Structures are given as C-alpha cells and as structure tokens.
Amino acid sequence: MRLTKLKISADASSRLRSLRQRTGLTPNLLCRMAIALSLEEGPVGAVEVDEGGQEFNAYTLTGDHHALIAAMLRFVEEGVDGHSLPDEALVDRLRAHIHRGVATLAVRAKGPVDVARLAMAA
Template sequence: MHYSKLKISADATSKLRSLRQRTGLTPNLLCRVALMLSLEEGRIGDGVSPDEEGSEFNAYTLTGEYGGLFAALLRWVEEGPSPEEPMDNGTLLTRLRAHIHRGVGTLSVRAKSPSDVLRLVPAS
C-alpha cells in the first residue's frame, strides 16, 4: 500500500479534536489506536466510504515506522489469509480511511480520559 498523504473524514477530524482534549494524545496516535480497534471489529467491505473533507496526514506521521505492519494487518482483515486476487492500492486506501473513521467513532465513545485509552491496550 503506497501513499504519501491520506485525508480522513470531517466527522473523524471533529471527533479527534475532542479526543485530543480529553486524552492529551496527538491525532496520529489516536488514529493508530482507532485503526487497531476497527481492525479488531473485522472487515469493512464494500460499504459507503467516508468523505475526504477532514485532516490530512503524511504517511509517516500517521503510521510511523510501522506502516508495513499496518498495511499487512489491513490486508489480512480485508482480504483474508489467501486472497484470490489482491486489492488494488486505491481500494486499500479507501478501506484504510473507512477503518480510521469507524475506529475513531468507537474510540470517541470508549475514551473519556487517558486511562480509558490505556485500558484498551491488552496487558502483556
């Protein structure tokens, strides 16, 4: 999955502002947590994709050094372990935006404080 910039939805951007005030975490970190929450919920599929009217992130800012890992997890959830035909880059980016959108919605309900975000991370 190749991209240099990714725009998220206006709704997710608004919720990220609120989450940042409540948790003190930056939007890129919140997006990473949101993406993982959404991937845990399962496949997005071919539903309606969110708008691109919100914040724009550089690829490295959004995923850091873990871009390859996030891409592999996205492919695993969306395509399954042995896809007949791999998804094209555009479809994967649309699904990435959709997962961030869904995850931010979930996170905005579940995280009212920094400690709530910590509770989402499994103890090792």
C-alpha cells in the same frame, strides 16, 4: 500499499479534536489506536467515506509501522482466500477503518485512564 498522504472524514477529524482534548494524545496516535480497534472488528468492505477532514502524511500517521499496518489491513480486508485489492481500494478501506475506529474511541475513551485500559486490553 502506496500512501503518501491520507485525508480522513470531517466527522473523524471533529472527533479526534475532542479526543485530543480529553486524552492529551496527538491525532496520529489516536488514529493508530483507531485502526487497531477497527481491524479487530473485522473488514469494513467497500464503503464510501468522505475526505473532507484532516490530512496526514503517511509517515506521521503510521510512523515506522507502515508495513505492519499495511499487512494487517491486507489480512483483514483481503482475507485468506487470496484475492488482492488494488492500492486505491486499500487506502479507501484504511480511511474507513480510521473513521470506524475513531467513532469507537470517542465512545470508549473519556480520558487518559480509558486509553490506558484500551492499550492494556490489546
């Protein structure tokens, strides 16, 4: 999956600002947690998510874990039947996973202790 920059939804950006204030974590770390939480819930399928929010550089968003995140995304979204999705579709689904995961984090993480509990549960 080729990715240089990624714009997330305005709703996710707003929730990330709130989460940052509550937890002290940077948006890129919160997005990584959001991706993991959402992937655990299963595929999002082909959904439309707006791109009116914050923009991330790919390396800032995924760090040294780009290949791992891309592999997990492919595994969840493409399944075991082997049908391959184009890069554009995978990027759209990554954006959707961030959107869904940030919404989950916004409910579950009220402070730093909650983030630690979520990390320990994983």
